[in-house]
Amino acid sequence: MEILPIKRKKIDALLKQCRHLNIFPFHLEQYYPKTEPHPVADILEDLMPDVIDQLHEMSDEKIRTFVESLPAETKYLIDLRTNESTDDTKLERIAFKYIVALIQREYISFKKIVSADLNESEVLKIYPEIAELLDKDGLLNIDQRFQMFDGGIKYKHHFFHYHQFLRRGYVSNPNFDFLGRFIRYYLESNKTNTFRVAIDHTRIMPKEFFAHMFERGGWFGPPFNREKLDDPREIGLFVVERRRPSLFDADGKLDRTEFLWSFRNGIKTFQIEEISNSEYFHDPYYINRFVHSERDTADQNLRHFDGAVKIYLNNHYEDRISSRITDSARSFKKIKLFRLDGEINLDRWIDLIAMFFRGNEMIIEYFDPDLFEETFGNKIRQYQESLG
Template identity: 25%
Template sequence: MDREERIKRHLAYLAQEKADELEKNKSLIKAFIDYCKQFEIDLNSSNFDYQQGLGILCNSKDIVLKINPEITTDKEGLFDFHHLLKTYTKKSFSEGALFADNYIIFANSYYRRGFYENNNFAPRFIDHFWRHDFQENEVSLALDLNRVRIDTEGPILIEEDTWYGANFSENIATIKDGVTNLRPPQYLNEFELDFVFASAFALDVYWYSYEKIKVFQALEFKQPNVTIKIEGNSYFPVRYVHAEYDLDKETFRHFDGAIQFYTEAEYYERRENNFNSKVKGEYQVKSMSKKLFKINGDFSVDDWIKFTSHFFAKNPLILEYFEGKEPDHLVPYLEAFKKEKGIT
């Protein structure tokens, strides 16, 4: 059996599985349709889907806001995490999900592997977010507003992963202001870049200071073959992190992350200019963007390292920046690639 035939059979299996699961859950779907009528949401069978690992999904514009009008967003489209936990329940082994009696809501799909809504969450930012003790912080995050899961007792997808946070021992106060540009080795081809660098093109880091505050910013550019479709248009996704360190208190006081969506022209211009286009110390963002999380209040250096390392999931450049060298797990792969290409 050749590869094309295997793919054909696999797709046929998935289609049959979806049909079987939707048929098996007809009563559950009808009950949820009836439940939503009280919120003046008109649903039918076309609003429901099944995905392996995600279960029976109801897709409808802003359904999360409509079935729970008590939860509201701030001006950046984020939700107060503490308020969410008073309304919904966290469960073990279900990081990224919040449970009501008859439906489940999710963290935003841009936290998922490859930014794709039907994948599992990328390692391990959401896991740490769900397990962290934020009692001393104001904390908020973005949600997937347009779908909920309705088989609340269904199976969950658990994936093992070997992505770990970075080691870091440098004193924040002693870090020099300025821009650092990191790139993967130029001898890697597209497949190798995808395999060991998660298709990273660059990671640009910028520190600057004002008064008693030291500011960290980082931009992650992917290779130009990585794009996202939004309302029929293609954009280049660029992950962005911003944090503020209080030099007197020796702790971070603010931390947030976003994903920016560049047009082709913006992408090629910005990836070369990186933070050199800054104005008055602040990186100016004119592209379309989506804020994904925000944490205010004392936040330790160790926690900042952990969350930043996992926000830039699978990109060894962030580990290289924090540790000052290529990660140990990467060295055998790079040596093998160089040997194959005759590079000494």
């Protein structure tokens, strides 16, 4: 994409406000032309004339070349037929699409997310006392000072965003299904359980801009067979592979999901890691969701549950693809996203696992094959038949 010599300070200001206020680049059209005061609308109103002036300096042929350099998803509404000149209305539309493309290109940087530095935290700049409430994994200890919503955490005059890896596909809105259940369980059991969750330190939202958002989606929390949960002999590795061609690849290309039970000193440990397909990477990283739990079999108590993402470097991921969770290659980094400790209800545990791995049908296939067949069997067969 061709880059115009626009003042970087204005672009950075727009990018920062979009991220703080959770405004995705393709939603910028809601803020231009400006209809009411708003930080994003104010910046766009100031920035647009700069871009339009740059376009006015170009010939029609140069403008066509410029438009062709824009990403396909951005330029599709721009009509530049060769027998038409570029009038002011068209230049304004091109200028706006260029700004959208520029913000889209820089809106999410997985390199910055993976290498996040608390010394640069936007949250701690405003509320330095929050540093005392972060554990060694950077998780925020939730207590009565905070009010959790599925779209963010209210603290004093702001909302904290949940970590980027707690968003759908790592790039969209928060995983409302998981977070909603996480919050409800917190409200029901915070006197006996401790709850911690990862927040995004690169952005923070003034409370007056918070809008509670909801999504509708079809996903199911599978029931769980408890009969052998406390049997120390019931351990080992179980692997569920995604059947291909797969209609589930639209939610993320996964190769398989690995489930591992182990037992030591009276504690039964359970781990789940989904293995991304080698084609499904973000910047130089492969990102796999991971869950770890501990159960005291003598007390019949699920005492610990945490979730994370494992980050693998592009040039080493083949080592993970070719191994299993029992002897897998070490990840480049593991980023903890939430943690519960205490006396965790089994039904809520299963529900939270299912929603944390939202978009991964293999979770249901492992926990309840009958439910999987009932829910997805016909859809899978119809999809495969449609492909011939």
